[in-house]
Amino acid sequence: MNAISQLLEAALFSADHPLTVDELRRLLPEGSDEELQARLEELREHYEVGGHGVELIEVGDGYQVVSRRHLAEAIAEARIVARPRKLSRAALETLAVIAYRQPVSRAQIEDIRGVSVEGVLRSLQERGVVEVVGRADGLGRPLLYGTTPALLELLGVRTLEELPRLEELSVALRPPTEAGELGEP
Amino acid sequence: MNAISQLLEAALFSADHPLTVDELRRLLPEGSDEELQARLEELREHYEVGGHGVELIEVGDGYQVVSRRHLAEAIAEARIVARPRKLSRAALETLAVIAYRQPVSRAQIEDIRGVSVEGVLRSLQERGVVEVVGRADGLGRPLLYGTTPALLELLGVRTLEELPRLEELSVALRPPTEAGELGEP
Amino acid sequence: MTATSITTTNETPFVVRLEAFSGPLDLLLHLIREQEIDIADIPIARIADQFLEAIQVLELNEAADYLEMAAQLLRIKIQMLLPQPFDDEAWEDPRAELVRRLLEYEQIREVADWLSQQASEHSGRFTRGWVPEPPQLPPRPIAVSVEELLVAVEQMVEAMPEPMLHRVVPRPLDVEGATQRILGLLETREELSLLDAIGEARGIVDVLSALLALLELARLGRIRIAQRKAFGSLRIKRERDLATA
Numbered sequence: 001m002n003a004i005s006q007l008l009e010a011a012l013f014s015a016d017h018p019l020t021v022d023e024l025r026r027l028l029p030e031g032s033d034e035e036l037q038a039r040l041e042e043l044r045e046h047y048e049v050g051g052h053g054v055e056l057i058e059v060g061d062g063y064q065v066v067s068r069r070h071l072a073e074a075i076a077e078a079r080i081v082a083r084p085r086k087l088s089r090a091a092l093e094t095l096a097v098i099a100y101r102q103p104v105s106r107a108q109i110e111d112i113r114g115v116s117v118e119g120v121l122r123s124l125q126e127r128g129v130v131e132v133v134g135r136a137d138g139l140g141r142p143l144l145y146g147t148t149p150a151l152l153e154l155l156g157v158r159t160l161e162e163l164p165r166l167e168e169l170s171v172a173l174r175p176p177t178e179a180g181e182l183g184e185p
Numbered sequence: 186m187n188a189i190s191q192l193l194e195a196a197l198f199s200a201d202h203p204l205t206v207d208e209l210r211r212l213l214p215e216g217s218d219e220e221l222q223a224r225l226e227e228l229r230e231h232y233e234v235g236g237h238g239v240e241l242i243e244v245g246d247g248y249q250v251v252s253r254r255h256l257a258e259a260i261a262e263a264r265i266v267a268r269p270r271k272l273s274r275a276a277l278e279t280l281a282v283i284a285y286r287q288p289v290s291r292a293q294i295e296d297i298r299g300v301s302v303e304g305v306l307r308s309l310q311e312r313g314v315v316e317v318v319g320r321a322d323g324l325g326r327p328l329l330y331g332t333t334p335a336l337l338e339l340l341g342v343r344t345l346e347e348l349p350r351l352e353e354l355s356v357a358l359r360p361p362t363e364a365g366e367l368g369e370p
Numbered sequence: 371m372t373a374t375s376i377t378t379t380n381e382t383p384f385v386v387r388l389e390a391f392s393g394p395l396d397l398l399l400h401l402i403r404e405q406e407i408d409i410a411d412i413p414i415a416r417i418a419d420q421f422l423e424a425i426q427v428l429e430l431n432e433a434a435d436y437l438e439m440a441a442q443l444l445r446i447k448i449q450m451l452l453p454q455p456f457d458d459e460a461w462e463d464p465r466a467e468l469v470r471r472l473l474e475y476e477q478i479r480e481v482a483d484w485l486s487q488q489a490s491e492h493s494g495r496f497t498r499g500w501v502p503e504p505p506q507l508p509p510r511p512i513a514v515s516v517e518e519l520l521v522a523v524e525q526m527v528e529a530m531p532e533p534m535l536h537r538v539v540p541r542p543l544d545v546e547g548a549t550q551r552i553l554g555l556l557e558t559r560e561e562l563s564l565l566d567a568i569g570e571a572r573g574i575v576d577v578l579s580a581l582l583a584l585l586e587l588a589r590l591g592r593i594r595i596a597q598r599k600a601f602g603s604l605r606i607k608r609e610r611d612l613a614t615a
Contacts, residue, residue, distance in 0.1 A: 156492030
């Protein structure tokens with residue numbers, strides 16, 4: 001491993017979040033972006049070919065070293081790391097509405113889900129995957145909610161565009177009115 | 186790397202503390218202690234020989250994979266270890282009082298918030314969003330606090346006047362209480 | 371909540387466990403899909419009855435959302451019974467809005483399944499568990515937005531207490547307390563700044579107590595106070611650490 005890959009690896013092992021290209025660039029002020037990309041690729045391959053227990057992945061707009069999925073069970077069983085708590089059905093549905101409709105008010109979410117979402121919205125905010133992104137015009141100026149980069153990290157995706165496109169959903173029947181359709185995430 | 190070293194690497198990577206021999210043993214219930222030691226040695230050597238940016242070290246009575254010390258400085262300088270942190274509820278409320286009431290003394294903030302704000306105030310100062318802007322007349326000449334230009338930058342506004350006026354907030358509909366009323370920014 | 375047995379027209383009744391549903395739309399969709407009903411032509415009278423049957427076991431506090439849906443179903447049922455105008459073109463199906471909501475909700479349900487699957491797969495990739503404390507750096511940057519500030523204002527005003535008188539209570543120096551606190555901090559941390567040593571309370575009494583405690587501890591050889599460069603900040607370390615470092 002050359003000195004730059006070494007530094008990149010050390011940094012990825014010292015950070016509690018995916019490192020963005022901006023952050024990584026600060027590590028090698030003299031290196032070009034091409035060099036950075038090449039070194040990251042080298043590190044990724046090294047983990048791959050060497051049969052390491054960790055891998056380099058892209059999450060959100062950053063790079064992150066994570067342990068390999070097939071080892072999770074043994075590690076969790078040895079009580080070394082606990083798997084994160086699963087989101088409830090209500091939380092997942094609320095997240096889905098926000099992801100496809102953001103920015104969206106609480107009343108709009110409740111309209112689509114048919115239930116009150118006050119509690120679940122708060123817990124999604126506490127978990128950091130949803131945040132207030134603004135206020136609507138109009139009566140009462142209700143708060144508008146959107147998803148955060150932490151959601152990308154929760155899902156292990158690079159952008160919300162990796163969420164299923166509505167054409168791909170098995171609910172093939174189209175709502176009778178245009179207004180009912182969900183926007184793209 | 187063989188399957189056991191792989192598992193050890195993943196566990197050492199994801200654990201939030203050095204792993205003791207007892208904990209590592211739980212990972213390979215069928216392996217002997219000799220095997221465990223041999224695999225740890227293999228992992229240590231792998232990092233060493235492969236010129237990795239990380240190393241396997243013994244800390245207290247445990248094992249840990251950490252970035253190599255000589256790289257730590259470059260990583261610290263690149264300021265990538267910690268990500269921006271959200272303010273706590275207490276900090277936000279204190280900041281809000283200061284933004285709308287400045288210049289304001291600690292006692293005044295505490296009157297409004299109903300709790301001691303000493304620690305919160307200090308951390309807001311450390312983060313550079315609040316500063317001492319003067320001293321009040323009167324008993325003890327208490328310090329007066331105000332917001333800094335750095336806060337405006339964080340909020341993405343040019344002047345405090347760009348903050349929404351309190352009448353625009355739904356709270357403005359409430360009857361003001363004597364001491365509790367917030368002033369305009 | 372317990373299970374309800376739902377009566378269907380011609381087949382065997384089936385059992386519905388309400389806690390398995392995330393809301394009235396979920397329950398409704400379940401009734402429709404379970405009986406393989408064409409969503410474009412919902413037999414509203416039958417579905418409304420089954421819906422009411424299913425929610426009989428609901429407790430009052432969780433019933434509101436379900437009752438609202440029940441009322442809507444009954445309203446549609448009545449509208450369906452009204453004579454249709456001769457001009458068929460102009461007739462608007464009273465079920466249209468419900469169908470639209472159901473389909474929209476069904477999409478959401480499918481996305482929720484996908485999210486659940488994806489999150490579950492990714493949860494097997496553990497991220498780095500231990501990261502070093504950033505050494506001697508300015509405090510972390512913070513992220514704050516106008517919206518957050520506004521929400522804070524509102525929450526605060528809601529919880530605003532009655533005005534209180536500010537009291538000043540003179541306190542004696544507490545060197546012993548400060549000593550214990552500083553030693554306690556050094557149990558868990560390698561190094562302290564002067565501010566750390568003084569602690570949260572910053573009254574003149576607290577500062578004096580902390581300073582006297584530091585001087586006494588240094589004199590006893592239990593800590594070392596160092597300054598890396600002129601006018602730099604003071605660093606406080608345990609003497610034992612220095613010996614082994």
